[in-house]
Amino acid sequence: DAGVTQSPTHLIKTRGQHVTLRCSPISGHKSVSWYQQVLGQGPQFIFQYYEKEERGRGNFPDRFSARQFPNYSSELNVNALLLGDSALYLCASSGLPTGTGANVLTFGAGSRLTVL
Amino acid sequence: GQQVMQIPQYQHVQEGEDFTTYCNSSTTLSNIQWYKQRPGGHPVFLIQLVKSGEVKKQKRLTFQFGEAKKNSSLHITATQTTDVGTYFCAGAYNFNKFYFGSGTKLNVKP
Numbered sequence: 001d002a003g004v005t006q007s008p009t010h011l012i013k014t015r016g017q018h019v020t021l022r023c024s025p026i027s028g029h030k031s032v033s034w035y036q037q038v039l040g041q042g043p044q045f046i047f048q049y050y051e052k053e054e055r056g057r058g059n060f061p062d063r064f065s066a067r068q069f070p071n072y073s074s075e076l077n078v079n080a081l082l083l084g085d086s087a088l089y090l091c092a093s094s095g096l097p098t099g100t101g102a103n104v105l106t107f108g109a110g111s112r113l114t115v116l
Numbered sequence: 117g118q119q120v121m122q123i124p125q126y127q128h129v130q131e132g133e134d135f136t137t138y139c140n141s142s143t144t145l146s147n148i149q150w151y152k153q154r155p156g157g158h159p160v161f162l163i164q165l166v167k168s169g170e171v172k173k174q175k176r177l178t179f180q181f182g183e184a185k186k187n188s189s190l191h192i193t194a195t196q197t198t199d200v201g202t203y204f205c206a207g208a209y210n211f212n213k214f215y216f217g218s219g220t221k222l223n224v225k226p
Contacts, residue, residue: 033213042204042219043216090159104164105149105151105161105206105214106161
């Protein structure tokens with residue numbers, strides 16, 4: 001069974017550019033969450049999607065957007081990149097919807113973004 | 117706003133010594149989870165606590181959830197070099213999105 005897969009694993013962009021990160025959840029999981037992890041800090045919540053609908057949004061600017069597709073895979077888009085966007089972007093899938101109290105997150109290996 | 121604080125930031129121990137990390141929230145949590153992240157890796161789920169005063173054990177690891185559901189701790193007995201990594205707590209409010217603590221980086225000297 002494949003776990004959570006993310007692509008690309010590493011990428012380098014320059015300020016002002018746009019980036020798209022992709023995530024495929026565990027087969028059968030319908031919920032995908034995105035987190036940003038800056039070096040030395042804990043993951044910060046960006047978005048959660050369940051059944052293709054946005055179920056939660058963290059404190060991130062509108063430059064950050066995401067969507068979930070019918071096959072439950074997801075994309076995270078970041079526009080007008082800033083140096084401070086350099087981080088590890090983690091995708092996590094879970095099998096249950098929000099509010100159930102059993103929303104265990106299974107993380108992918110992440111996409112490491114460097115903005116120059 | 118909602119925030120989960122975690123201490124200490126770093127802990128260096130000799131192999132065989134015990135280790136404890138603490139998480140605290142100013143408001144009541146619905147549930148809390150603990151994750152371990154190895155150097156260069158991604159967070160891996162360890163356990164979830166839901167009930168007030170709950171205590172769970174996994175071999176040498178003991179997890180506690182406070183009576184008021186505002187704090188939690190992870191205690192490792194007799195650390196081993198395989199315990200090296202950063203331990204994160206992640207607290208939720210209304211069982212919704214999780215707020216991660218800043219993590220405690222554990223280093224174990226053989």
